[in-house]
C-alpha cells in the first residue's frame with residue numbers, strides 16, 4: 001500500500017517571546033499560517049517492523065534524526081503497531097529556513113500513518129503526540145491559521161487572513177533555532193501586539209494586519225546575519241505592505257494584495273537573494 005500527504009510550509013505573522021522557562025524552552029505567543037509551498041511525503045507499507053526514510057535533499061538526514069522518522073517511531077510506540085513503513089520525502093520547502101518544513105513532514109507522517117493503519121486517532125491526539133517531536137508539529141497537524149502558546153505547541157485556531165500573495169526570500173544560510181533562542185535578551189526585544197493581529201484577522205483587515213505583524217527574534221538573527229535585515233529593508237522599499245522574518249529565520253516574508261506587485265518584488269530580489277518564491281495562503285475559510 002502507498003499513500004501520500006502534502007506537508008505545507010508555514011510563515012509566522014507574529015512571534016513574541018514572553019520569558020525563559022525552567023525546562024530550557026521559551027514561553028512564546030505566535031501566530032502562524034500555512035502557505036502553498038509544500039513537501040510531498042509518500043508512505044509505503046513494507047514487511048517487517050522497520051522505519052526507513054529518504055529525502056532528496058543533502059541537508060536532511062536519512063536516518064533516525066529525520067523528524068519524519070521520529071514521528072513514525074512515536075506513532076508506532078503510542079499505538080503499538082508492529083508494521084513497517086518506508087517514507088520518501090520530496091523536499092520543496094527550504095531547510096533550516098524558519099518555514100517549519102521538518103515539522104510539517106513529521107505532521108504529514110502522523111496523519112498518513114493514522115490513515116494507513118486505520119488507527120482512528122483525532123487531530124487533537126495527533127497534535128499532542130507531535131508536541132513531543134517539535135514545537136511546530138502540532139500547528140502543522142492542522143496547517144490552517146493559529147495562535148501557538150506555551151513553547152508553541154498549544155494551538156488555538158484563528159480566523160483566516162485576508163487573501164494575499166507572499167514573497168518568500170531565503171538567503172543562502174541555515175539558522176539553528178536553538179542558537180537564536182539562546183542569544184535572546186528579553187529586555188531588548190520588541191513585542192508585537194498579538195491581540196491587534198488577531199483583531200485584524202477577524203476583521204479581514206489587510207492594512208491593519210500588515211501594520212502589526214512582527215517577530216521578536218529579528219533582533220537576534222539580524223545581528224548575526226545582517227543580510228537578512230537587508231532583505232527585509234529591500235522588500236519594504238520595493239513596496240511590500242507588510243514584511244517580517246519567519247520563525248527564527250532566515251526567510252523573510254513580504255505580504256502584498258496583488259500578484260503584479262508580488263511579481264515586481266520577486267524580480268527585484270532574484271539575483272540578490274538565492275531562493276525567492278511567490279506563494280499564496282492555504283487557509284481560504
Ligand SMILES: C[C@@](CO)(OP(=O)(O)O)[C@H](O)COP(=O)(O)OP(=O)(O)OC[C@H]1O[C@@H](n2ccc(N)nc2=O)[C@H](O)[C@@H]1O
Pocket residue numbers: 012015024025026027028030097098099100103133134135136137150151152177178179181246247248249
Ligand atoms: C520558533 C519557531 C517558530 O515557528 O521557529 P522555526 O523553527 O520556524 O524557525 C519554532 O517554534 C521552533 O520550533 P521547532 O523547530 O519545532 O523547535 P524545537 O525542536 O521545539 O526546539 C528547538 C530548540 O529551540 C529552543 N526553543 C524552541 C521553541 C521555544 N518556544 N523556545 C525555545 O527555547 C530550544 O532550545 C529547543 O531545544
Ligand SMILES: Nc1ncnc2c1ncn2[C@@H]1O[C@H](COP(=O)(O)OP(=O)(O)O)[C@@H](O)[C@H]1O
Pocket residue numbers: 055059060061065066067068089094095096097098099100101102103105106175177247248249
Ligand atoms: N524531514 C526534515 N526536513 C527538513 N529538515 C529536517 C527533517 N528532519 C530533520 N531535519 C533537520 O531539522 C533541522 C531544521 O529543519 P527545518 O524544519 O527545515 O527548519 P525550520 O524549523 O527552521 O523551518 C535541520 O537541521 C534539518 O537537518
